Amino acid sequence: MGLSSPFASRLGTNYIPPDGEVLEIQSLLVEPKAISELNEERSSVADYVDAHRALISPVRRLPLDMLQEIFVACLPTHRNCVMSASEAPVLLGRICSSWRTVSLSTARLWARLHIVEPAALEGVPSLDIIREQKHVQRVGIAKAWLERSGQCPLSISVAGSMPPDPTPPQYSGTNLILQTLIPFASRWQDISLAVSLPTLESLSSITGNDVPILKTLNVKEFRERSEQPSPQWGSFGLLHGPNISSFSCLRSKSEPLGFSLRWDQLTSLSLTSVFDLAPHVTSDLAVAIFSKCPRLETCRLVVSDYDESPVVEPWRSILELPCLLSLDIHCYGSPVTRIGGLFSYILLPELRHLGLRGFLAPEDSDNFTYFLFPTISPRLESLEVDTQLFNKQALVALLTTLSSTIRHLRFTGRQGHPSLIEDAALAALIPSESPERSFSCPILQEFRLICAHGVSDEALLRFIKARMSIQPPTLHRVELEFVRRIQLDIRPDIQPFLDAGLEVDLNYPPAFRLSLSPWAGLAEKPPNF
Known part of the structure; x- marks a missing residue:
C-alpha cells in the first residue's frame, strides 16, 4: 500500500516550501525511514537464513556417483561439447571449488570434444598474429581436455579452415590439431573431420591397429585453391580399422571402391x-x-x-x-x-x-x-522426392501407385521450373466419394511440399478436410512452403483440427512493400568535392 502525502501536487515541481512546511515535511519522513531500516534488517536476516539453508541443501548431500551422473546428463546429446564456459562441462567447474574438483575428475565429461580452427584472414598481418595465438591456445586446451578423459572412448569433431594464399611461414594449420589428436588414436570411437585434403596426410602414419575401437569416420574435404595434384588418402591405414561400421x-x-575399408562390416x-x-x-x-x-x-x-x-x-x-x-x-x-x-x-x-x-x-x-x-x-514408410526428377506423367503415376504403408511424404519443387504438384495431384491422396476408387497413402501422417506454386489454397483445404475425415484420422502434420502470395486464409476453416492437435505450417513469401522513406537515395556520408 503506497504512502499518501499532502504535498503530492508539489512533488516533482520547483515549489519552495516555507519554514513551517519544512517541519511538516520532515515529520512525514520519520515513518518511511523506520520502514527502510526494517527492510534492511529483514534483508540481513534473510541472508543469514539462506546461508545456513545452503549448508543443508539436498545437492550437498548427494553421493558422488549420483552427482557425476547429473553432470553427465548436462552434456549436449546431439553434438560434441565445445570449448565454452557457457555450457557443460566447462560451466560445471565454474560454480564452486567442490564442483570443479568433481567435474575435472569425471572422465566421461571430457570424452567428447569439438575443435574449431581459427579462420585465417588474408592480408591482415596483425590479426594473423592473434589468430596464431588463439590456435596454439585451442590446441593446448584440446590436449588438456582429452587427458582428463581417462580411458573413455572418444568422440571428436574438427572444423578446419583453408590456409591463406600465399601461406605465411608461421602459419599453423589443421595439421597441428590432428597431430595433437594422434596420441589418443587408440581411444578414437567417433571421428569427424572437415579439413583440406593435404591436411589428411597428417594421419597417413596411422594403421588399422592404431584405431582398434574406431566405429564412425566422417570426412568432409575442402576444395583446394590450386590445381596441384592432391594426395590420395583412400588407401590410408586409418580406413582399415577393424571396427569401422559407419563411413x-x-x-x-x-x-569409391579404392577406399581400403572393410566393406563387409559397414x-x-x-x-x-x-x-x-x-x-x-x-x-x-x-x-x-x-x-x-x-x-x-x-x-x-x-x-x-x-x-x-x-x-x-x-x-x-x-x-x-x-x-x-x-x-x-x-x-x-x-x-x-x-x-x-x-x-x-x-x-x-x-x-x-x-x-x-x-x-x-x-x-x-x-x-x-x-x-x-x-x-x-x-x-516403405517414408518417401522424399524432388519433383524435377520426373516428368508430369511419371509423377502422376507415382502418386497413384504409392504404397499403402507410406506414413511420411515430402515433395520438393524448384523455383523457376514448371510446377508438377498441382491440385489434381493432391486429389490422388484424398478419399473418393466412389467406393470403387481407392486413394493413395491411407495411413499418411505427415505431408510436406517445398517450393509449392501449383497448389491452390482451396485444394489444400479440401485435402486437409478429407484426410481429417478419415476415422480415425491419421494425419499429424502438414507443411507447405509457397513461392506465391496467399490466396485464401484457410486457418479459420481448419481451426477445429488445429485444436485437436493437427500441426499446420504454411509459409508464404512476404508482401512487397513500397518504400516511401524521405531518406531514400541519400549517401551515408556527403561526397567530397
Missing part, C-alpha cells in the same frame, strides 16, 4: 560430392558397392548415369539387400528410377525410407520410363 565422405577425389555409408568435383558413381558402380556391403542399413550416394553408360551391365544378377532400411540417392543425368537403371538390379525388402533428389535431364523428358515404387519395397 561418410563428402567430395573425395578417390575412386552398416552406414555416405559417398556424396558436389557435381564434377569427385569421380562419378554410376548405377553399375552403385550395385558393385552394394554387393560389398551385405550388412548395410543406411546409405547415401550421388549417382550419375550418362548416355554412354545409362544402365547397369545387363549380365549383372539382381542383388538383394536384406538389411538396408534407409536409402538416399542424388541423381545426375538419366534418372536411376527408369527401367534398366539402379532399381532394376537391387531388391530392398526391408527398406523403410527412400529419398530421391536431383533433376530430370532435358533429353530424357520425352522418353522417360517410370519404374513403379511399390516394387522397390513393400514396407
Whole structure:
C-alpha cells in the first residue's frame, strides 16, 4: 500500500516550501525511514537464513556417483561439447571449488570434444598474429581436455579452415590439431573431420591397429585453391580399422571402391560430392558397392548415369539387400528410377525410407520410363522426392501407385521450373466419394511440399478436410512452403483440427512493400568535392 502525502501536487515541481512546511515535511519522513531500516534488517536476516539453508541443501548431500551422473546428463546429446564456459562441462567447474574438483575428475565429461580452427584472414598481418595465438591456445586446451578423459572412448569433431594464399611461414594449420589428436588414436570411437585434403596426410602414419575401437569416420574435404595434384588418402591405414561400421565422405577425389575399408562390416555409408568435383558413381558402380556391403542399413550416394553408360551391365544378377532400411540417392543425368537403371538390379525388402533428389535431364523428358515404387519395397514408410526428377506423367503415376504403408511424404519443387504438384495431384491422396476408387497413402501422417506454386489454397483445404475425415484420422502434420502470395486464409476453416492437435505450417513469401522513406537515395556520408 503506497504512502499518501499532502504535498503530492508539489512533488516533482520547483515549489519552495516555507519554514513551517519544512517541519511538516520532515515529520512525514520519520515513518518511511523506520520502514527502510526494517527492510534492511529483514534483508540481513534473510541472508543469514539462506546461508545456513545452503549448508543443508539436498545437492550437498548427494553421493558422488549420483552427482557425476547429473553432470553427465548436462552434456549436449546431439553434438560434441565445445570449448565454452557457457555450457557443460566447462560451466560445471565454474560454480564452486567442490564442483570443479568433481567435474575435472569425471572422465566421461571430457570424452567428447569439438575443435574449431581459427579462420585465417588474408592480408591482415596483425590479426594473423592473434589468430596464431588463439590456435596454439585451442590446441593446448584440446590436449588438456582429452587427458582428463581417462580411458573413455572418444568422440571428436574438427572444423578446419583453408590456409591463406600465399601461406605465411608461421602459419599453423589443421595439421597441428590432428597431430595433437594422434596420441589418443587408440581411444578414437567417433571421428569427424572437415579439413583440406593435404591436411589428411597428417594421419597417413596411422594403421588399422592404431584405431582398434574406431566405429564412425566422417570426412568432409575442402576444395583446394590450386590445381596441384592432391594426395590420395583412400588407401590410408586409418580406413582399415577393424571396427569401422559407419563411413561418410563428402567430395573425395578417390575412386569409391579404392577406399581400403572393410566393406563387409559397414552398416552406414555416405559417398556424396558436389557435381564434377569427385569421380562419378554410376548405377553399375552403385550395385558393385552394394554387393560389398551385405550388412548395410543406411546409405547415401550421388549417382550419375550418362548416355554412354545409362544402365547397369545387363549380365549383372539382381542383388538383394536384406538389411538396408534407409536409402538416399542424388541423381545426375538419366534418372536411376527408369527401367534398366539402379532399381532394376537391387531388391530392398526391408527398406523403410527412400529419398530421391536431383533433376530430370532435358533429353530424357520425352522418353522417360517410370519404374513403379511399390516394387522397390513393400514396407516403405517414408518417401522424399524432388519433383524435377520426373516428368508430369511419371509423377502422376507415382502418386497413384504409392504404397499403402507410406506414413511420411515430402515433395520438393524448384523455383523457376514448371510446377508438377498441382491440385489434381493432391486429389490422388484424398478419399473418393466412389467406393470403387481407392486413394493413395491411407495411413499418411505427415505431408510436406517445398517450393509449392501449383497448389491452390482451396485444394489444400479440401485435402486437409478429407484426410481429417478419415476415422480415425491419421494425419499429424502438414507443411507447405509457397513461392506465391496467399490466396485464401484457410486457418479459420481448419481451426477445429488445429485444436485437436493437427500441426499446420504454411509459409508464404512476404508482401512487397513500397518504400516511401524521405531518406531514400541519400549517401551515408556527403561526397567530397
